[in-house]
Amino acid sequence: AQKVTQAQTEISVVEKEDVTLDCVYETRDTTYYLFWYKQPPSGELVFLIRRNSFDEQNEISGRYSWNFQKSTSSFNFTITASQVVDSAVYFCALSEAFFYGGATNKLIFGTGTLLAVQP
Amino acid sequence: DTAVSQTPKYLVTQMGNDKSIKCEQNLGHDTMYWYKQDSKKFLKIMFSYNNKELIINETVPNRFSPKSPDKAHLNLHINSLELGDSAVYFCASSQDRGRYNEQFFGPGTRLTVL
Numbered sequence: 439a440q441k442v443t444q445a446q447t448e449i450s451v452v453e454k455e456d457v458t459l460d461c462v463y464e465t466r467d468t469t470y471y472l473f474w475y476k477q478p479p480s481g482e483l484v485f486l487i488r489r490n491s492f493d494e495q496n497e498i499s500g501r502y503s504w505n506f507q508k509s510t511s512s513f514n515f516t517i518t519a520s521q522v523v524d525s526a527v528y529f530c531a532l533s534e535a536f537f538y539g540g541a542t543n544k545l546i547f548g549t550g551t552l553l554a555v556q557p
Numbered sequence: 558d559t560a561v562s563q564t565p566k567y568l569v570t571q572m573g574n575d576k577s578i579k580c581e582q583n584l585g586h587d588t589m590y591w592y593k594q595d596s597k598k599f600l601k602i603m604f605s606y607n608n609k610e611l612i613i614n615e616t617v618p619n620r621f622s623p624k625s626p627d628k629a630h631l632n633l634h635i636n637s638l639e640l641g642d643s644a645v646y647f648c649a650s651s652q653d654r655g656r657y658n659e660q661f662f663g664p665g666t667r668l669t670v671l
Contacts, residue, residue, distance in 0.1 A: 475662075477598075478635055480666065481645065481665050481667075482662065482663075482664050483649075483662035483665075484662075485659050485661060488659045496562065527598055529600065544602050544605065544613055545590075545592075545602040545660060546602075547601070550598050550599075551601075
């Protein structure tokens with residue numbers, strides 16, 4: 439069955455430290471998508487990145503970077519030089535490519551990692 | 558210019574009541590979803606609609622009934638509310654044609670059943 443595991447429940451760092459959030463997934467599908475979402479204390483869910491199963495290139499966006507490794511079924515997220523504003527719950531999610539005539543996707547979320555960045 | 562909006566943001570009600578949560582998206586997306594986030598922050602899909610057609614129904618009690626009057630709206634009606642229904646409910650939408658299928662979430666509705 440499809441599953442996403444975020445083993446780190448809570449991480450606390452001091453501002454300017456680098457931090458990596460781990461995500462391990464399980465799926466039988468050959469085509470799938472992986473996502474990261476951020477949920478700040480205000481509660482909304484903010485999309486950060488999407489990666490499809492055929493694209494193993496790492497991605498960097500400012501202080502954020504993502505390392506996708508199919509061999510270990512991992513999609514880890516690193517924040518460089520963390521800031522207090524990075525404090526949030528971060529969710530990794532897996533989406534099956536689900537076809538019924540068109541296509542839709544169903545996000546399966548991990549349990550989230552609470553990141554606290556102390557000043 | 559809110560992309561996905563939900564009303565109300567907070568809903569406090571008594572056990573046994575019936576309530577509705579409304580969701581609208583102005584992104585022109587084909588597919589809309591309801592997710593439930595429990596007190597431990599666990600997010601789980603409940604329903605998915607594509608062009609007003611129910612696609613996903615994830616073993617949700619039939620007290621929950623989604624309704625999609627058009628592809629820009631997906632409402633959630635809950636009958637006979639129970640204490641365990643207390644949660645944050647998120648609406649989301651996605652454009653499922655082609656590669657761009659990230660889901661955009663509304664701000665959430667915090668439901669408290671007393």
